[in-house]
Amino acid sequence: MRDELRKRVEAGPSSFFVLVPNTSAAHYHVVPAAGGLVPMPSMAADYGRPESDEEATALARQRLDRMLVDLSAAGVKVEGNLGSANPLEGIDNVLADRQFDEIIVATLPHRFSRWLKADLPNQVERRFGLPVTTIVTKR
Known part of the structure; x- marks a missing residue:
């Protein structure tokens, strides 16, 4: 992800807004993966499965905070927030106040x-009329 953001920063003035879905504990699930289990929807396998919605929100906040710190440290101008568990709704809410x-x-x-199985990137592009770049993470 950093490489994609770096390309945009090098091309000219850029700023970013990170939106992390605030998924409830009931919507987390664990899927088998090579070498262990991956809790969903987290972006890393070390979060575990939350016991409550409050814990799920805390995990989402930790992911957001980590991303904001990492991107800022890399010289990227960035803001962010937690959004709806429904990514289309979350994006819609952010676009209400920003361009x-x-x-x-x-x-x-x-x-x-x-998200990929539901064809989210194409849904986003059709609904919001903006170009969409999909970055598949390694974990």
Whole structure:
């Protein structure tokens, strides 16, 4: 993901808004993966399965905070927030207050990603009329 953002920063003035879905504990599920289990919808296998919605929100906040710190440390101008568990709704809410040139969807590999299986990137592009870049993470 950093490479994609770096390309945009090098091309000219850029800023980014990171939206992390605030998924309830009931909507997490664990899928088998090589070498262990991957809790969904997290972007890393070390979060575990939350016991409550409050814990799920705390995990989402940790992911957001980590991403904001990492991107800021890399010199990227970035803001962010937690959004709806429904990514289309979350994006719609952010677009109500801001304008963007592009939407970047970062997701898990296809075998784990509910977003890719639901064709979210194409849904986003059709609904919001903005170019969409999909970044498939390694974990």
